[in-house]
Amino acid sequence: MCQTCGCALTPGKAGAQGERADSRGAVIDVLQNLLAANDQVAMHNRAHFDEHGVLVINLMSSPGAGKTALLEATIVALKARYHIAVIEGDLETDNDAARIRAHGVPAIQITTGTACHLDAHQVHRALHELPLAGLDLLFIENVGNLVCPASFDLGQHHNVTLLSVTEGDDKPAKYPVIFRASDLVVLSKADLLDVLQDFDPARAAAALRALGRDTPMIHTAARRTPVIGPWLDWLEQALKAWRPAPQGARSRIAAAVGA
C-alpha cells in the first residue's frame, strides 16, 4: 500500500484466541480492538513522523470554533523559526487549505465528502504528497466535529481541542470522549468573554476536570490583534519536551511496524 516508503503495510488480521468446533459449527473467541487496522496505520504514521523529527498536533473542535484562524495566527508567529505544514480535513471545500497556503506554508487538503472525521489511512495517503524532511511542526486540522474524530488515532503526538466561548461551557460534559482524549483545551475567541456572559471558564474547567484528567486549559483570541501567547508557549514546550526523543526508541517503533 505504501509505495513512497516501501513499507509492507497491510490491514491487521484478527487474532483468533480460542475455538470450539463441532460438525455443526464453530465458536471463535477473538478479543480484538475493532479499530486495530486504523491503529496499525496510525502507528506507522507516527513512526514516519518520529523518523523525520516532526511534532504532530491533531486539532479538533466543533465547526466554526476557529481552528483555521488559530493556525493562521500560529503560522504568522512561528514561521520564521520553524518549518510548519498543515493537513486539512474538510467535508467539501479546500477553502481552509487556501487560507493556510496564503501564509506561504504547505497545506495538503483531504476532502472527506460526507464523512465526519479523518482516519489514519487518509492521513497516510496525504503524507505521500507532503515531504516531511526538514519539517518541525505538522498540524492536522480535523473535520469540525466533537464526536467522531475522537475515535480515530491518526499518528499524532498530541490532541488539542478548541472550545470557543460562543459555545456552551458544559461541552466537556456533553462530549467526554473527545475532551478526555485532549492534551490541551484551548478556549478560543476568548476576546468575546466580556460580551458573552453565559460562558463561565471556571464551569468549563470544572467539567473538564470531572473527566479525570488534569488537562490544561488556555485562552486564545486569534482574530484582529491575535493574543495567543499561552498557546505558543505550550507549543514551544511541546517541541522542547519532544525534540530529544532517543534515536533508539524511534528505530524500535519503526521496526515494530515494519517501516
Add this chain to the structure above:
Amino acid sequence: MRYARRVHELSVCQALLTQVADIAAGRSGAVVERITIEMGPLCGLEPALLASAFAIARTGGCAAQAELVIESTAVTVDCTACGARSLTASNRLVCAACGGFRTRIVAGDELRLRRVELQMGQLLRESAAN
C-alpha cells in the same frame, strides 16, 4: 473514494466485517451466524447507530445473515490517590470514595470483537461426518 464513510459507526462496521471475514476465510462454506462485540459508553460510538449501520454494512458478505450482539460494559475507574474502584457516569470520572479526579479508566472504553459463531455449510458437514 475507496473507503465510503458516512457516519463513523459505518466505518467501524466495515472494520468489524473485515475482521470477521478474515476469521471465516479458510473455513469454506462457513456462514457467520452471530457476532458478539463489547462496547463501553466511552468508546465514542452509539450502540443503536452501530446496530443500524451493521444492518446495512453486512449486505452481500459472509455475514449477510449474521446477528450482531452488543455487550455493554460499565464505566469503571480506579483512583490513583486512594486506590478505590468506582462505577461512574461517562462525564464524571471521579473517585466515588475520595472525590479525587486523578483516575484511570479500567472499563467502559472498550470497542472489541469478542466472539464469532460460525455455522458450517453442507460441504463441511459432510466432510466432518466422513
